[in-house]
Every structure is written in C-alpha cells, then in structure tokens.
C-alpha cells in the first residue's frame with residue numbers, strides 16, 4: 135500500500151506547542167533515492183529555542199515525576215497505539231527521508247511500537263530491593279529517582295527506534311526530555327513526536343528542537359539544567375559530548391561506532407553464514423553500528439564461502455527503497471555516499487582486491503540518488519584502513535586465516551567492540567569465541583546486526599561509554615539509586 139506523505143515544514147515542539155525558530159531558517163530534506171522529491175523541512179533553531187525547551191522540561195518534570203509509574207505508563211501505551219495506527223505513513227516517510235527500504239522501515243516502526251509498550255509496562259515493575267540491615271529494627275531498601283531533564287541526541291540511521299529507545303525509558307522513570315534528532319532524518323522524528331503529542335503527555339514533558347549538532351547538540355550538552363545526555367552517533371562527536379558532560383558533572387551515555395566481524399569456521403553451515411553476512415553487511419545499505427564489515431574465514435572453506443557470497447551478492451537489487459523489488463536502498467546522504475566511495479578508493483590504494491561492486495551506480499533510475507554497489511574486497515590484511523575504520527556503507531572486507539585462534543585475534547584487533555558473530559557447529563569453538571571476543575554483543579550462528587529491545591545493548595572498547603541501553607539496563611542510566619534506611 136502506498137500512503138501519501140504530506141510535505142510540510144515541521145516546527146519545534148516546546149512546552150506543548152509547535153513553534154517556529156526565531157532564526158527564520160529552515161532546512162529542506164530531500165529523498166536520497168531521488169533528490170527531486172522533497173520530504174519536508176525542519177527548523178534550524180537557535181540556542182534561544184533550546185533554552186526555552188529545557189526551561190519547559192525542567193518545570194514539567196516536577197509534576198511528571200510525581201505521577202505513579204502506572205499513570206506515566208498509560209501515556210506510553212497510548213503513544214504506542216497511535217504510532218501503530220500511523221505505521222505505514224511514518225515508515226514511508228522514513229524511506230523517503232533516509233533511504234532504507236520500506237519493509238525495513240516498517241519493521242523499525244513496529245519495533246518502536248514494541249519499545250513503547252515494553253517501557254509502558256515498566257511503570258508497574260519493581261524499582262528497588264529490600265536489603266537486610268545489620269540493625270534488626272531497621273528497614274533498608276533502595277528506590278530510584280529520575281535524573282531530571284534528559285537531553286537526547288540521535289543519528290539518522292534509525293530515526294524511529296533510536297529516539298524511542300532513549301525517550302521511552304527516560305519518560306517512564308520520571309524524566310522530562312528534550313530531543314535533538316539528526317537533521318537528515320528530523321522530519322521522521324517530528325512525526326514520532328506528533329504521536330507523543332497526540333497521546334496527551336503533559337506540556338513540557340516532551341520537547342523537540344531541530345537544528346545543527348554544533349549549535350543545538352552542543353548547547354544541550356552544555357546546559358546546566360540538563361542532568362544527562364544520551365547519544366548515538368560518531369566517535370568524534372560522542373567523545374566531545376562525554377567530555378562536555380564530565381566537565382560539568384552531568385551523566386552521559388554514548389553509543390558509537392563498530393567494526394563488526396563475522397567469523398566463518400571450517401565446520402560452519404556455509405549457506406547460513408552467507409545469508410547472515412549479506413543481511414548483516416548490506417541491509418540498510420550497511421548503515422548500522424552493528425553492521426558486518428569484516429568477514430574472517432578459515433582457509434579450508436574460504437574459496438567455497440567466497441563463491442557463495444559472490445553469487446548471492448550478484449542477486450541484490452539496488453534502487454529506491456519504496457519499490458517492491460528493491461532489496462537495498464541508497465546511502466542516506468551525499469556525504470555518506472562520498473565517505474563510502476572514499477573508503478573503496480582507500481581499499482584499492484592499499485592493495486586489497488576488489489571482487490564485487492565498488493562503484494556509484496549510474497543511469498536513469500540512479501542519477502538523482504546516492505546509490506553505491508554492494509562491494510566486496512579480498513586479500514585484505516587486518517591493518518588496512520578498510521579493516522580498521524567504520525565505513526557505514528555496504529562494504530565487506532574478506533580476511534583469510536589458517537586457524538580459529540587467529541580468527542579471534544584478528545577479530546579483536548580493532549579499536550571497536552560492539553557486535554561479533556561466529557558461524558560454527560563446534561561447541562568448544564562457540565564457547566571460546568563467547569569468552570574471548572571483546573564485544574558487547576556476541577552472536578553465534580546469527581548475523582551481527584539486530585538488537586532485541588528487552589536485552590542490554592552496548593559495546594566494549596571505543597564503541598560506547600561502557601553503559602548499556604535497552605531492556606532493564608536502561609534503568610541504570612535514566613535513574614539514580616537512593617539507599618533508604620528507616621528506623
């Protein structure tokens with residue numbers, strides 16, 4: 135079904151009202167599959183609007199935190215129903231705004247609905263422990279307090295799921311939020327905020343301010359009334375946010391890059407490994423922090439695996455994500471396309487062998503978009519740039535090793551540690567991988583991407599601030615523990 139998505143100029147949502155920025159400037163977002171298609175426009179806001187939003191959130195949080203968890207949960211349940219009713223419209227907007235295919239966009243929006251319901255239910259779950267005191271006449275227990283105002287800074291690659299997996303736990307635990315989404319996908323995020331508005335959240339509890347990261351994101355990070363920042367995006371920006379928060383004593387949570395390996399052992403089910411590699415590396419055009427970018431294969435099965443991988447890659451249809459027969463959409467922006475093409479050149483320069491793709495797609499259906507071929511390199515050595523740096527595009531580096539121990543060593547030999555998979559049928563090998571892999575998500579016979587909302591999500595090493603999002607782990611960031619002693 136095709137749903138009409140209206141082009142409109144989205145305003146900021148501050149203190150329960152949609153308001154234009156005093157800057158008078160807007161940014162128009164175009165479809166990365168066809169730049170003649172205007173998706174909508176967003177406000178390029180100033181610090182003034184950001185300050186208004188934080189002020190409104192600070193005021194609103196006082197009453198919001200006093201509601202029972204059940205009462206707060208009711209708003210989230212209502213928002214979930216509204217989002218579900220608008221699923222087709224919002225998914226179509228997402229596809230037009232950042233390029234992922236419509237089935238993926240629908241899947242992500244459905245995941246947003248499930249996230250809202252999960253955290254809505256959290257309002258009725260226990261929030262602390264009773265701890266035996268050494269004093270027999272005392273009662274000692276823990277309870278949770280919200281942080282206050284939480285700043286939410288999000289990327290463009292999951293414009294529904296990431297804002298929701300940050301805002302929903304923030305809200306259920308009694309915080310008010312100010313969200314600054316990535317400009318490239320801010321129309322889709324504004325539509326999510328419209329769902330929250332329709333659900334009737336008290337004014338000021340949810341605020342949206344759009345604009346550039348260096349102005350609005352930075353001002354949110356530096357604002358003395360913002361008690362915590364939750365961020366997903368690049369390492370450079372994330373580290374700056376972490377330092378800014380640390381300097382003024384605010385809490386922060388950073389989810390950043392990945393360079394995720396898949397190991398294919400000689401006893402693996404090769405068909406399964408190939409399917410998972412294709413899905414992990416090329417879905418969403420490789421624009422996931424959990425995307426597969428290195429495939430480390432034991433020499434005994436290398437040629438067979440490579441043949442199967444090349445055959446499956448050749449079947450991939452690239453094009454506008456709204457078309458039914460398209461499996462992979464464009465890069466989300468010209469910048470992102472150029473980054474991918476830069477890394478492909480780097481791979482060639484450093485001596486890797488290009489065995490599939492490698493070019494921008496040209497021709498009538500491609501010329502107005504940012505399309506790149508699914509790309510595979512072989513003869514990649516672990517120290518090459520394409521084996522070390524996050525590309526965020528549909529590029530696989532194939533690395534051949536002689537033994538599983540070497541595979542794990544190579545897999546760990548990067549600065550990131552977000553997700554890692556192994557394909558094997560040998561239980562001992564699975565267990566060594568689980569123990570030795572330096573990654574926050576360790577997956578066996580399953581692709582590197584794909585996160586379940588009820589389980590902790592986050593990375594080791596440079597991939598995160600060592601905190602975890604989602605599931606029950608979210609509580610650790612969005613609340614503070616109070617230890618209560620009563621006598």
Ligand SMILES: NC(=O)C1=CN([C@@H]2O[C@H](COP(=O)(O)OP(=O)(O)OC[C@H]3O[C@@H](n4cnc5c(N)ncnc54)[C@H](OP(=O)(O)O)[C@@H]3O)[C@@H](O)[C@H]2O)C=CC1
Nearest residue numbers: 288289315316317346347348351352367368371390423526
């Ligand atoms: N871990 C992940 O899921 C993601 C990783 N990335 C990686 O980052 C690369 C660059 O992507 P990009 O979109 O530029 O990522 P950024 O880290 O620049 O953007 C993420 C968010 O941070 C905001 N931001 C930018 N500068 C600041 C600042 N100084 N203070 C506070 N917030 C700020 C951005 O705003 P705005 O963009 O609107 O100016 C956006 O909302 C990608 O190629 C990929 O490698 C990117 C996205 C997600």
Ligand SMILES: O=C(O)CCC(=O)C(=O)O
Nearest residue numbers: 421422423424583584585
């Ligand atoms: O793999 C997923 O579903 C989540 C990926 C993610 O969080 C990201 O790319 O930022």
